[in-house]
Amino acid sequence: MSKAYYIGTFIHSLTLTSLEIVEHGTICVSNGIIQSIQRMGKEYSESDSTLPPTTLLEKLGHDDTTTNPPPTIRVIPKNYFLFPGLIDTHIHASQYPNLGIFGKTTLLEWLNKYTFPLEASLTDAVKAKRVYTQCVQRSLQNGTTTAAYYATQSARSTNILADVLISLGQRGFVGRCAMDSDLQPGWYRDGSPESAVADTAACVAYCKEADESGRVRGIITPRFAPSCSREAMSGLGRLLAEGEEDGLLCQTHISENKGEVALVRKLFPECSSYAQVYDVHNLLTPRTVLAHAIYLTEKEIELVKLRQCGVSHCPTSNMALGSGSLWLRRLLDEGVKVGLGTDVSGGYDVNVLEAARMACLVSRGVAEGGKGEGSKISVEEALWLATRGGAQVLGLEGKVGAFEVGMVWDAILVGADEVPVALDCDAAGMFNGVSEKVKKPKIGGKVDFFGWESWEEKVAKWLYSGDDRNVRAVWVGGELVCQK
Amino acid sequence: MSKAYYIGTFIHSLTLTSLEIVEHGTICVSNGIIQSIQRMGKEYSESDSTLPPTTLLEKLGHDDTTTNPPPTIRVIPKNYFLFPGLIDTHIHASQYPNLGIFGKTTLLEWLNKYTFPLEASLTDAVKAKRVYTQCVQRSLQNGTTTAAYYATQSARSTNILADVLISLGQRGFVGRCAMDSDLQPGWYRDGSPESAVADTAACVAYCKEADESGRVRGIITPRFAPSCSREAMSGLGRLLAEGEEDGLLCQTHISENKGEVALVRKLFPECSSYAQVYDVHNLLTPRTVLAHAIYLTEKEIELVKLRQCGVSHCPTSNMALGSGSLWLRRLLDEGVKVGLGTDVSGGYDVNVLEAARMACLVSRGVAEGGKGEGSKISVEEALWLATRGGAQVLGLEGKVGAFEVGMVWDAILVGADEVPVALDCDAAGMFNGVSEKVKKPKIGGKVDFFGWESWEEKVAKWLYSGDDRNVRAVWVGGELVCQK
Numbered sequence: 001m002s003k004a005y006y007i008g009t010f011i012h013s014l015t016l017t018s019l020e021i022v023e024h025g026t027i028c029v030s031n032g033i034i035q036s037i038q039r040m041g042k043e044y045s046e047s048d049s050t051l052p053p054t055t056l057l058e059k060l061g062h063d064d065t066t067t068n069p070p071p072t073i074r075v076i077p078k079n080y081f082l083f084p085g086l087i088d089t090h091i092h093a094s095q096y097p098n099l100g101i102f103g104k105t106t107l108l109e110w111l112n113k114y115t116f117p118l119e120a121s122l123t124d125a126v127k128a129k130r131v132y133t134q135c136v137q138r139s140l141q142n143g144t145t146t147a148a149y150y151a152t153q154s155a156r157s158t159n160i161l162a163d164v165l166i167s168l169g170q171r172g173f174v175g176r177c178a179m180d181s182d183l184q185p186g187w188y189r190d191g192s193p194e195s196a197v198a199d200t201a202a203c204v205a206y207c208k209e210a211d212e213s214g215r216v217r218g219i220i221t222p223r224f225a226p227s228c229s230r231e232a233m234s235g236l237g238r239l240l241a242e243g244e245e246d247g248l249l250c251q252t253h254i255s256e257n258k259g260e261v262a263l264v265r266k267l268f269p270e271c272s273s274y275a276q277v278y279d280v281h282n283l284l285t286p287r288t289v290l291a292h293a294i295y296l297t298e299k300e301i302e303l304v305k306l307r308q309c310g311v312s313h314c315p316t317s318n319m320a321l322g323s324g325s326l327w328l329r330r331l332l333d334e335g336v337k338v339g340l341g342t343d344v345s346g347g348y349d350v351n352v353l354e355a356a357r358m359a360c361l362v363s364r365g366v367a368e369g370g371k372g373e374g375s376k377i378s379v380e381e382a383l384w385l386a387t388r389g390g391a392q393v394l395g396l397e398g399k400v401g402a403f404e405v406g407m408v409w410d411a412i413l414v415g416a417d418e419v420p421v422a423l424d425c426d427a428a429g430m431f432n433g434v435s436e437k438v439k440k441p442k443i444g445g446k447v448d449f450f451g452w453e454s455w456e457e458k459v460a461k462w463l464y465s466g467d468d469r470n471v472r473a474v475w476v477g478g479e480l481v482c483q484k
Numbered sequence: 485m486s487k488a489y490y491i492g493t494f495i496h497s498l499t500l501t502s503l504e505i506v507e508h509g510t511i512c513v514s515n516g517i518i519q520s521i522q523r524m525g526k527e528y529s530e531s532d533s534t535l536p537p538t539t540l541l542e543k544l545g546h547d548d549t550t551t552n553p554p555p556t557i558r559v560i561p562k563n564y565f566l567f568p569g570l571i572d573t574h575i576h577a578s579q580y581p582n583l584g585i586f587g588k589t590t591l592l593e594w595l596n597k598y599t600f601p602l603e604a605s606l607t608d609a610v611k612a613k614r615v616y617t618q619c620v621q622r623s624l625q626n627g628t629t630t631a632a633y634y635a636t637q638s639a640r641s642t643n644i645l646a647d648v649l650i651s652l653g654q655r656g657f658v659g660r661c662a663m664d665s666d667l668q669p670g671w672y673r674d675g676s677p678e679s680a681v682a683d684t685a686a687c688v689a690y691c692k693e694a695d696e697s698g699r700v701r702g703i704i705t706p707r708f709a710p711s712c713s714r715e716a717m718s719g720l721g722r723l724l725a726e727g728e729e730d731g732l733l734c735q736t737h738i739s740e741n742k743g744e745v746a747l748v749r750k751l752f753p754e755c756s757s758y759a760q761v762y763d764v765h766n767l768l769t770p771r772t773v774l775a776h777a778i779y780l781t782e783k784e785i786e787l788v789k790l791r792q793c794g795v796s797h798c799p800t801s802n803m804a805l806g807s808g809s810l811w812l813r814r815l816l817d818e819g820v821k822v823g824l825g826t827d828v829s830g831g832y833d834v835n836v837l838e839a840a841r842m843a844c845l846v847s848r849g850v851a852e853g854g855k856g857e858g859s860k861i862s863v864e865e866a867l868w869l870a871t872r873g874g875a876q877v878l879g880l881e882g883k884v885g886a887f888e889v890g891m892v893w894d895a896i897l898v899g900a901d902e903v904p905v906a907l908d909c910d911a912a913g914m915f916n917g918v919s920e921k922v923k924k925p926k927i928g929g930k931v932d933f934f935g936w937e938s939w940e941e942k943v944a945k946w947l948y949s950g951d952d953r954n955v956r957a958v959w960v961g962g963e964l965v966c967q968k
Contacts, residue, residue: 097903097934100948101941104860126905134903134932320948322848322860348841348948349930357832364806365849376588376806419618421610446833446951448618450581457585464584464804464832467951468930 003064004029004409004478005057008076011459012084012402013384016332021455026060027082028071029409032478037405049075079449079458080415084401085145085474086352087390089312090251090291090341092150093161094119094128096135098345106322107257110346112185119152119177120188128157132164135350139170140482142351143471145410146171148251148289148312148341148394150221153177153188155199159206165216169481171410173394175221175251176203178236183226190232197235204239204248215477217249224253225264225277237282247395249287251312252278255300256292257323275300284309289393291341292317293331294324301334310337310393313385315358317346325362329375339390340382352390353466356382360463379460413473414462416447445469487548488513488893488962489541492560495943496568496886497868500816505939510544511566512555513893516962521889533559563933563942564899568885569629569958570836571874573796574735574775574825576634577645578603578612580619582829590806591741594830596669603636603661604672612641616648619834623654624966626835627955629894630655632735632773632796632825632878634705637661637672639683643690649700653965655894657878659705659735660687662720667710674716681719688723688732699961701733708737709748709761721766731879733771735796736762739784740776741807759784768793773877775825776801777815778808785818794821794877797869799842801830809846813859823874824866836874837950840866844947863944897957898946900931929953 006027014020026038038060048056053073054065065071076082098114105113122128132151139147149165149172151158158176165172178200180190190196204218211217220243222228222236240250255261255274264274271277275296278284286308293311296304304311313326323346331338340355341347347355363377377385391401400410446465449458462470474482490511498504510522522544532540537557538549549555560566582598589597606612616635623631633649633656635642642660649656662684664674674680688702695701704727706712706720724734739745739758748758755761759780762768770792777795780788788795797810807830815822824839825831831839847861861869875885884894930949933942946954958966 097932097936099932100945101937102944104857104862130903130905130934138930138932319845319848322852324852325849361803364803365809368806368808369853373588378588419614421614446622448581448583448622450614452581453585460586461584 002031002069002478003067003071005062005071005073006076006082007053007056007073008080008082009455010082010403011455013380013388016384017378017380019380019383019459023455026057027403028062029478032409034403034405034407034409037403076413077415079418080413080472082403083412083414084387084403085410085412085476086143086386087339087394087401088139088144088147088342088352089289089310089339089390089393090314091139091147091344091350093132093135093344094122094150094152094157095345096131096138096350099350100348101345102320106259108259108263110321115345116185116188122152122157123154125156125160128160129164132161133168135344136164136168136170138350138468140168140474141468141471142353143412143414143474144170144352145412145474145476146390146394146396146400148173148175148219148249150175150177150251153179153190155203158203162207162210162216162218166211169476169479171215171400171476173217173219173249173251174203174207175219176200177221177223177227178232179223179227180229180232181227193229193231193235196228196232197239200236201239204243220248220250222250222252222283224260225274226260226267230281233278233281233283240285240287241282244287247287249289249395250283250285251289251291252283254278254290254293255295256318257321258295261295273297273300273303275303279303279307287395291343292323292326294318294326301331301336305334305336308337310339312341312393313338313359314341314343314347314355315362316349316355317341317343319358319362320348321346325366325369327366327371327375328359328363328377329366329371337389337392338385339393340385351467352386353463356386357463359385379463382463383459409475409478411475412471414466414470415443415472416445416449416458416462416470417441417443418449418451443469443472486515486553486962487551487555489546489555489557490560490566491537491540491557492564492566493939494566494887495939497864497872500868501862501864503864503867503943505943507939510541511887512546513962516893518887518889518891518893521887560897561899563902564897564956566887567896567898568871568887569894569896569960570627570870571823571878571885572623572628572631572826572836573773573794573823573874573877574798575623575631575828575834577616577619577828578606578634578636578641579829580615580834583834584832585829586804590743592743592747594805599829600669600672606636606641607638609640609644612644613648616645617652619828620648620652620654622834622952624652624958625952625955626837627896627898627958628654628836629896629958629960630874630878630880630884632657632659632703632733634659634661634735637663637674639687642687646691646694646700646702650695653960653963655699655884655960657701657703657733657735658687658691659703660684661705661707661711662716663707663711664713664716665711677713677715677719680712680716681723684720685723688727704732704734706734706736706767708744709758710744710751714765717762717765717767724769724771725766728771731771733773733879734767734769735773735775736767738762738774738777739779740802741805742779745779757781757784757787759787763787763791771879775827776807776810778802778810785815785820789818789820792821794823796825796877797822797843798825798827798831798839799846800833800839801825801827803842803846804832805830809850809853811850811855811859812843812847812861813850813855821873821876822869823877824869835951836870837947840870841947843869863947866947867943893959893962895959896955898950898954899927899956900929900933900942900946900954901925901927902933902935927953927956
């Protein structure tokens with residue numbers, strides 16, 4: 001039995017619109033599960049921070065500091081805080097090497113020109129391993145503790161991604177892209193509806209066998225409606241129903257782009273909407289993750305809500321591909337589950353924080369574009385989406401995404417440097433060559449604290465300027481998987 | 485006399501839509517001025533890169549490698565390239581500590597709530613020095629070799645910014661905010677139109693005396709029309725006319741936000757437009773930099789063009805404050821000079837590359853919003869705006885922003901790591917614990933090269949994922965001012 005104490009500032013979402021900021025807290029984690037949370041008031045004084053950690057713990061009423069093995073004690077330094085691990089509800093690991101490469105394309109040309117050739121090349125196992133390893137490492141380094149991945153059409157390449165996840169310790173869902181329609185070139189598609197379904201089932205089974213802990217799981221992944229035959233979608237719908245007891249998830253794309261919506265209308269004239277295409281094949285369930293959802297009609301939103309599907313909002317990608325702007329507030333007001341996705345490589349950053357930041361910015365454009373001030377997403381809301389929202393979407397509500405007793409310790413340690421005071425400055429502020437004397441920052445990220453900020457302001461600074469450098473440690477299931 | 489040779493890949497803008505990529509080049513810089521540029525073809529073979537630098541130079545026809553003192557020779561490594569220094573045409577150094585702090589405000593509330601209190605506090609010289617030093621260092625570390633700064637209303641604090649620039653070696657323009665209207669609170673404004681003009685003149689004179697080289701210069705800065713009385717603007721217009729021979733510049737804001745445009749209409753009913761307010765006070769000249777310019781009417785664009793003013797496009801700020809989206813293509817098609825501004829702290833990143841990236845993204849939104857595909861800004865265009873475009877706006881065309889004989893050596897060295905191949909991988913790609921064996925990257929930024937990219941793709945990756953880490957060295961006027 002392993003036990004760990006984290007003593008210091010922790011911050012997490014309480015509700016969509018509120019963060020809890022506990023400046024002096026103690027969280028006890030036992031075998032990866034949060035066992036107790038202490039919010040310290042008067043019993044803690046600033047001078048306590050200088051006590052030896054075991055003495056401090058004893059003073060705080062913990063009598064298990066001398067167990068064998070002794071608990072791990074980690075005191076969080078000034079200007080650092082613990083935060084729930086970030087959750088990426090939509091990322092294509094196979095497209096990672098194309099980050100930033102779009103030309104001037106929009107979705108459908110982009111798939112053919114950049115995406116399919118790269119994905120197809122990952123049947124080369126050595127290349128696949130190199131690409132996936134880099135992508136998952138980068139994701140972890142940015143503080144993503146859970147991610148829902150798309151791999152490629154190839155089952156073998158998809159299973160390599162599962163291996164990489166297991167090895168690197170990230171919690172995740174690994175989806176083989178089912179894609180048997182002739183939207184895809186002959187050299188990159190499933191040979192038949194049957195093989196599309198069978199290969200998907202095989203990949204789901206592979207994960208189940210490879211990782212008994214269930215940290216890494218398969219996920220049913222019809223690429224998107226135009227990629228799939230009706231037969232393939234029906235078969236995948238059956239697999240999804242069969243996996244209900246196991247909590248098997250499904251992910252796909254919906255209404256990302258106007259051209260795509262028109263294409264779906266043309267390809268599936270029997271359906272009254274894009275959402276209905278999935279619904280008739282039993283792919284809309286409480287375990288379904290729909291990426292983008294920009295152009296859903298009122299009726300489609302009703303259907304998505306009725307089926308309790310989750311939506312993955314991918315603002316970075318939507319901007320980069322010129323797909324359009326999701327009116328996020330409408331979905332939230334309707335009570336649709338929403339999380340954030342980086343959508344690499346439609347999105348150009350593997351960092352969920354970038355998606356959170358862009359969700360704020362895009363929402364301001366939506367507000368300014370006529371939907372009104374109420375459409376703006378706040379810092380608190382963006383961070384909720386990046387944690388609790390994502391957990392809801394991926395069926396992990398109550399397990400990860402916040403700090404509550406009984407939840408899993410999927411957490412990150414965030415920190416930033418304080419800007420040095422120019423010590424060689426006289427009272428008149430005369431300049432005496434400060435540049436040589438400024439100390440090298442310890443962390444070196446972009447976030448600069450001056451020391452006068454409130455914690456709310458520090459969090460806002462982190463949201464707008466944070467990058468991988470500010471994520472100093474990452475835990476998944478209580479295990480330290482990344483430390484800088 | 486100092487001489488330096490740079491041997492390797494260099495890239496710069498030739499025209500708005502084209503980059504010149506010279507894989508094997510030699511640039512000779514003498515006393516900070518580019519003396520010669522060699523584009524090597526067949527006379528250079530890959531094996532030459534292993535020659536001792538002096539031998540290589542001699543082979544390339546340079547016979548001055550044995551002068552005393554010997555020339556500095558810098559061979560650019562693989563996956564690195566030289567690029568012109570970035571140019572920030574609009575940045576408020578005094579607002580730097582507020583990066584990322586907006587709440588849900590838009591422009592006018594934001595000024596009152598966050599901006600004015602911070603700026604006013606910089607009459608504390610020690611605080612001013614700390615803030616400015618951090619801002620200018622960050623700007624340099626991101627590869628900005630020239631920046632047009634707003635300081636504060638205080639002449640003393642403004643002069644401290646000039647001192648910091650001179651000490652750190654960045655080329656720049658330092659503006660004291662002239663602001664005598666009662667839009668500002670009594671505790672933060674000029675006491676009279678006369679003092680607004682006199683203090684501005686004093687700051688311009690201070691720079692002229694403090695930096696004889698002219699690298700750091702004063703700039704006339706009426707904050708924006710609502711901040712100023714008619715008398716102050718007229719007086720500043722006279723200063724600007726008097727400074728024509730010296731090439732004195734002027735900077736201000738225009739049409740950033742709909743509320744602001746309405747306010748200007750109300751405050752200046754005698755003028756037919758916002759642009760005309762500046763024009764009647766003789767503030768629109770070829771030496772004038774107008775930030776934002778989102779809501780200019782056709783007639784105003786005509787006037788701006790007639791007066792040959794430059795526009796500073798600040799897409800990051802415009803998104804963050806929900807100001808709106810500039811239709812950049814229209815200005816470019818009209819032949820208006822345009823550069824990029826970070827607009828810290830309306831913008832949340834001191835990096836011009838972020839502004840360039842956002843210019844691409846915002847333009848896609850503009851295209852999607854109805855202005856058509858032609859509105860999209862390409863990677864090449866964004867980088868032109870960040871260099872040559874900025875140089876035009878700041879009256880430095882032909883001096884900085886590109887690599888041409890006779891131009892000043894304001895340059896950056898850009899590099900990225902190549903993703904390691906998982907050496908422990910067998911042919912089947914079986915995973916054997918690669919995570920332990922992956923080497924720590926040398927540079928560690930977000931840009932990942934896999935080795936198969938074209939130079940065009942490498943540049944796109946840099947634009948979309950680059951940050952300060954990829955800027956490995958920065959030269960201003962031939963002088964190495966930042967080296968990592």
